[in-house]
């Protein structure tokens with residue numbers, strides 16, 4: 654790619670829908686501000702449970718055509734956010750959804766969980782050297798909530814960031830690239846608590862309410878180093894989530910996954926800086942993931 658925009662953000666996610674739930678507002682905001690936003694999704698989410706009864710036939714244990722369907726859902730979600738650069742790690746279908754931890758699918762040939770780390774990271778190194786992001790967003794080492802594909806996405810993103818800057822790893826014409834800042838997706842505990850209070854007060858149209866500990870990435874407020882106010886993009890985020898109709902049901906500022914348990918949609922998205930230098934004064938949160946980055 655020539656003539657890259659000045660600011661470039663890379664997000665690495667496990668399945669289609671994770672990007673909209675975690676970072677939809679952040680992605681829409683940076684696209685609107687002229688940054689290059691690149692999404693790499695590691696699997697097609699073939700093992701996902703399906704919410705609309707009319708689409709139940711797509712499931713892995715029936716027609717096993719959920720993957721191609723979710724490619725289209727992701728494309729529709731990215732249209733809502735304005736993201737034009739979205740890719741699948743190694744190409745669509747290269748790595749398959751591993752299913753929840755402990756299932757036999759974890760070890761199936763082609764499952765992302767059983768992928769060779771450096772081979773998988775190598776695909777991402779090519780993307781990093783092409784789009785040369787200053788900022789990388791991914792999950793914490795536990796994958797936020799322990800799903801094998803989320804854990805593996807963390808490992809692959811972390812390894813690729815290291816290898817992309819290593820000149821003698823897969824030398825190519827793009828040349829090595831070092832990412833300035835790496836963030837993990839986070840939710841501050843008090844924000845999660847307030848979100849669930851709003852949900853209980855509003856009584857959204859879901860049979861139950863999720864437990865706070867079911868939310869990925871919830872940590873003590875003191876762990877949060879960046880808060881991106883995506884309020885102007887809240888509608889776009891909700892629209893992107895609705896585009897993942899097999900996986901997400903949206904009701905106003907709330908949503909549910911296939912377990913039918915309501916959760917708040919966060920318009921402000923939170924991060925923990927784990928590599929690189931904060932652009933905020935000591936003790937303060939950043940409001941911009943590119944703070945302190947030289948374009």
Ligand SMILES: [Zn+2]
Pocket residue numbers: 667668671800803
């Ligand atoms: Zn996921």
